[in-house]
Amino acid sequence: MTIRSIRLRLALSFAAIAFIAAVVLGAALLAILQKYYLDQEITYLSSNAQVIAKVVSSMLSHNTPHDEVQSQIENLAFFSQTRVQVYDPSEQLLYDSGSPQNISVNLDTIDKIPPAQKDGTLRRVLIFSTSPKQGDKGTSSAAATPSASTQNDIFFFSSSETLPVASSPFGFDLSSKTTAGHSRSKLKVAQLIHDPKAGISLGSVRLSEGPDYGSTILQSVARGWGFASIIAVLLAAGIGWYISRRISAPVLALRDVTEHMAQGNLSGRANVESRDEFGQLALSFNKMADQVETTVATLRTFVSDAAHELRTPLTVLRTNLDLMLDEKDAVDRAVFVTDAKAMVQRLEELTTNLLDLSHLEARDQTARDTIVDLTELLQARSELYASQADQAGLVFEQSLPAVPVLIHADETEIVRAIDNLVDNACKFTPQAGIVRIALLQQDGEAALSVTDTGIGIPEDDLPHLFNRFHRGRNTTAYTGSGLGLAIVKAIVTVHQGRIEVESLGEGKGSKFTIRIPVAGAENL
Numbered sequence: 221m222t223i224r225s226i227r228l229r230l231a232l233s234f235a236a237i238a239f240i241a242a243v244v245l246g247a248a249l250l251a252i253l254q255k256y257y258l259d260q261e262i263t264y265l266s267s268n269a270q271v272i273a274k275v276v277s278s279m280l281s282h283n284t285p286h287d288e289v290q291s292q293i294e295n296l297a298f299f300s301q302t303r304v305q306v307y308d309p310s311e312q313l314l315y316d317s318g319s320p321q322n323i324s325v326n327l328d329t330i331d332k333i334p335p336a337q338k339d340g341t342l343r344r345v346l347i348f349s350t351s352p353k354q355g356d357k358g359t360s361s362a363a364a365t366p367s368a369s370t371q372n373d374i375f376f377f378s379s380s381e382t383l384p385v386a387s388s389p390f391g392f393d394l395s396s397k398t399t400a401g402h403s404r405s406k407l408k409v410a411q412l413i414h415d416p417k418a419g420i421s422l423g424s425v426r427l428s429e430g431p432d433y434g435s436t437i438l439q440s441v442a443r444g445w446g447f448a449s450i451i452a453v454l455l456a457a458g459i460g461w462y463i464s465r466r467i468s469a470p471v472l473a474l475r476d477v478t479e480h481m482a483q484g485n486l487s488g489r490a491n492v493e494s495r496d497e498f499g500q501l502a503l504s505f506n507k508m509a510d511q512v513e514t515t516v517a518t519l520r521t522f523v524s525d526a527a528h529e530l531r532t533p534l535t536v537l538r539t540n541l542d543l544m545l546d547e548k549d550a551v552d553r554a555v556f557v558t559d560a561k562a563m564v565q566r567l568e569e570l571t572t573n574l575l576d577l578s579h580l581e582a583r584d585q586t587a588r589d590t591i592v593d594l595t596e597l598l599q600a601r602s603e604l605y606a607s608q609a610d611q612a613g614l615v616f617e618q619s620l621p622a623v624p625v626l627i628h629a630d631e632t633e634i635v636r637a638i639d640n641l642v643d644n645a646c647k648f649t650p651q652a653g654i655v656r657i658a659l660l661q662q663d664g665e666a667a668l669s670v671t672d673t674g675i676g677i678p679e680d681d682l683p684h685l686f687n688r689f690h691r692g693r694n695t696t697a698y699t700g701s702g703l704g705l706a707i708v709k710a711i712v713t714v715h716q717g718r719i720e721v722e723s724l725g726e727g728k729g730s731k732f733t734i735r736i737p738v739a740g741a742e743n744l
Contacts, residue, residue, distance in 0.1 A: 234460025257434025
């Protein structure tokens with residue numbers, strides 16, 4: 221199967237569409253998620269920075285000891301899961317919590333619960349000291365007994381034991397042995413520190429290395445999107461392949477039939493039962509094949525009949541020429557020449573009729589040139605028909621309406637059709653017989669009939685009467701090519717009409733009726 225195959229191209233098209241759709245949707249989804257989590261990180265760091273700045277401002281304004289501030293910074297860093305750094309106004313680093321992944325928490329022992337206040341509430345225990353970070357030698361935990369900050373409900377207690385804690389997407393993991401491994405954000409947020417009493421700047425708090433759960437989720441979504449995209453592309457390719465097989469099957473069936481017809485088997489037909497466009501195509505193809513087979517069969521019959529009809533006059537002509545060459549007597553030679561001329565005339569008439577018939581059958585069946593008044597036409601030719609009948613010893617009758625009967629027609633062809641019918645009527649009617657022409661308009665049609673009292677038509681010949689070269693078995697004594705009625709039918713067909721024949725049998729005459737739509741009947 222080549223790349224030009226409809227099956228392969230359709231399957232690849234489905235896969236390409238699925239791939240493009242997956243890329244566009246996936247890129248849009250990741251972009252939306254990335255922006256969402258970026259906004260969440262900025263909001264998270266900014267809000268924490270504001271709170272931490274207030275706490276640090278309070279401690280610095282109260283001259284809290286360095287170790288206590290450091291302990292508080294580390295506690296805040298742990299609970300916010302960020303790296304907290306405090307800078308003075310000259311951008312010198314004062315405090316640094318270090319990476320939040322390296323912080324452990326002390327579970328401090330409270331020897332005595334602070335007494336309740338007068339309103340019955342307990343003092344708040346806000347700060348726990350942290351244990352030394354791993355690798356920080358010489359650093360001790362924050363001290364001790366309640367300091368001067370006790371009046372502000374802030375207590376510091378000495379550490380009794382250390383509990384390593386790690387952050388996780390669900391909170392804090394108390395069973396963790398290590399706090400490393402989680403991805404950290406690269407965002408940094410700064411918040412200025414002001415002394416609320418003096419109104420001067422004490423420096424700034426900077427938060428960084430915050431939790432980067434967004435990137436973890438994005439990576440997970442990206443992996444899921446990639447896997448789903450692969451499945452979608454493969455599924456689309458499979459569906460495309462299946463659909464392409466369904467679509468291409470009727471086309472391949474038509475191809476096989478056309479190949480058989482090209483090899484000469486004109487009886488082949490497409491066996492497509494679907495009702496879609498391919499089914500309609502197959503139906504049209506079968507109709508075309510029927511027409512081609514009929515045309516070829518007709519052509520073969522025509523060639524056979526033409527050869528047969530041409531053979532007889534050619535044989536007679538050749539015989540007369542041979543006899544004429546051998547004949548010494550001038551009178552007898554003249555007889556042979558006369559017979560030869562008659563055969564030449566017959567051949568000329570036969571070939572002319574064949575050419576005219578082919579021309580008529582090749583014309584568009586809707587070809588009609590001008591409007592013709594049949595009443596006026598028959599009146600103009602009535603004298604000619606009456607003279608022709610009189611010469612044959614016949615009685616000519618004519619029945620025409622008093623009003624015009626108009627049709628769209630080629631006047632020359634209509635005259636030829638009528639002349640052929642009148643010629644036949646005069647030829648096949650014995651002397652003292654009657655030839656009658658009648659015209660009337662009924663049911664939107666012009667009905668022109670030619671009736672005679674002649675030899676009639678045998679019932680067996682009626683179905684074949686308008687075939688080329690067909691002659692009734694009771695017409696052998698009469699000259700003719702057998703093309704006259706075929707020409708009449710071709711002319712009537714070109715004018716979207718039909719021709720009918722009636723006969724009660726041999727010796728009982730016949731009636732030919734031409735029916736053609738009148739002008740304007742197609743708009744009724």
